Amino acid sequence: MQTITLFELPPAEAVRPTRRRRPLALGELPVSSVPAAYDREHLYSPKANTAAAVDHRPGDQFPPLPVPPSGPKAWGAWWRDEASMPTPDYLGLEPGDVITLHDGDTATVVSTCRFGAVVRYALPPSDWHDQDHAEMYVTARNQFGHWYR
Template identity: 75%
Template sequence: MQTIALFDVAPTVPAPAKPRRPLALGELPISSVPAAYDREHLYSPQANTAAVIDHRPGDQFPPLPTSPSGPKTWRDWWRTEASVSTPDYLGLEPGDVITVVGKTTATVVSTCRFGAVVRYELPRSPWATETHGEMYVTARNQFGHWYR
């Protein structure tokens, strides 16, 4: 007796990741958020500084408004302004491998208006239970290392 398959599932081989060319130092990226250079550091200016510096406007978002000081108003600002998902942050896209300060290699997990979340491997230790850490990066220095 012959069985009938509901789905013909063929094993798929993922396409090899195409390496992206790192952005040259001193070059403003085409990005969904504004981009600026100051003393050889690439960053996304906030609304209060964007008015007085040369910057490249973002393709999808204006400069991020300055954060308020109160806890409730800050939480609302974070949810509605800062943590809004973006396709990239200063040219970084999910899956990119970058170097953070300290020459640690990290992988971009996600991007938002505030920055990019990166995951990096933690040193092995008999006392540690976690193998990876995460942090935001918001700027790049003149050596090509990202930091917060």
């Protein structure tokens, strides 16, 4: 008997299970495609203007992100051509990882780029919206292992 489906499901091997990562020890720099710095108990990826002033681990694939220019057209080009360039990871975060946000909620990494990682987190039910989730960028991790922007 043949069943009718309303949508195509990806094959089971294409679905990547989510995983919770144990945060790196304080002061430990992750192996990453982007540069990694640890300063005042916070892990982040330094931009070109601060990379020279802080001790950092160079990225495996990318140099520090150039400083964004002023002006909407120049900034838009910087965002398209530099900042939003996809990367295999961001400071060790990979798509599918489950992380803790600064407020204690959990989120799943959706994608990574040179600027940061896009994460999706659940929203509580509300009369003010009909979405069940929201997305945001995370660009740094604090001393408690919580990610924030």
